[in-house]
Amino acid sequence: MIVGQEHLASAIGSGLVEVFSTPMLVALLENAAVDALASAMTAEQTSVGVHLNVRHLAATPPGMRVRAYAELLAVDGRMLSFRVWAEDERERIGEGTHQRALIDRARFERKVAEKAGAERGPLAD
Numbered sequence: 001m002i003v004g005q006e007h008l009a010s011a012i013g014s015g016l017v018e019v020f021s022t023p024m025l026v027a028l029l030e031n032a033a034v035d036a037l038a039s040a041m042t043a044e045q046t047s048v049g050v051h052l053n054v055r056h057l058a059a060t061p062p063g064m065r066v067r068a069y070a071e072l073l074a075v076d077g078r079m080l081s082f083r084v085w086a087e088d089e090r091e092r093i094g095e096g097t098h099q100r101a102l103i104d105r106a107r108f109e110r111k112v113a114e115k116a117g118a119e120r121g122p123l124a125d
Contacts, residue, residue, distance in 0.1 A: 001028065003062050003088075020060035025094045026052060029084040032068035033098050037080070046108070047080065047100040054096035060088040070098070078102040 001007070007024045009015035014023050030049050037047055060066055068086040075081075078101050085095040 001066055003060055003064050003066055005062060008062060017059070018062060020062075020064075020066060020088075020093070022054075022056045025056055025066075025086060026054055028066065028068040028086060029054060029070070029094065029096065030098060032070035032084060032086075033080075033082045033100055036070045036072060036082070037100070041102070044105055045102055046105045047102050048108070049098065050079075050101050051099040052096065053098075054084070054094055056094050058088070058091050058093045060093050064088045064090075066093065073097075 003020045005011055007020055008018045009021040010018050012021040012023050014021045030052065033049075034047065041047070066086055066088050068084065071083045073081045073083055080100045080102065082098045082100070083095075084098045086093050
């Protein structure tokens with residue numbers, strides 16, 4: 001991606017500086033893992049992120065290109081573990097680990113719909 005104004009810490013609310021934000025870095029790293037799985041899943045499957053451990057190592061100014069990478073390290077049943085990292089045009093800007101769970105898409109969507117239709121409890125306010 002090319003870092004735009006909408007990706008900056010000052011725009012996201014994660015800081016006051018005009019550099020690529022940590023929340024956008026995390027999203028880009030997670031997307032790299034999703035993309036890495038795309039061709040290996042059936043139409044009935046999808047994956048959901050369950051854990052991220054990321055270090056933001058260097059600032060990236062607007063207008064610079066950022067690329068993210070994911071390497072599948074281990075499969076334990078439905079759990080998939082990745083090494084993830086990102087680089088701008090000059091250096092590595094972030095790195096970490098990410099875990100995703102393989103799920104049945106229809107079952108997951110049914111559970112979410114049930115939750116959305118459930119009567120709201122005291123924490124809903």
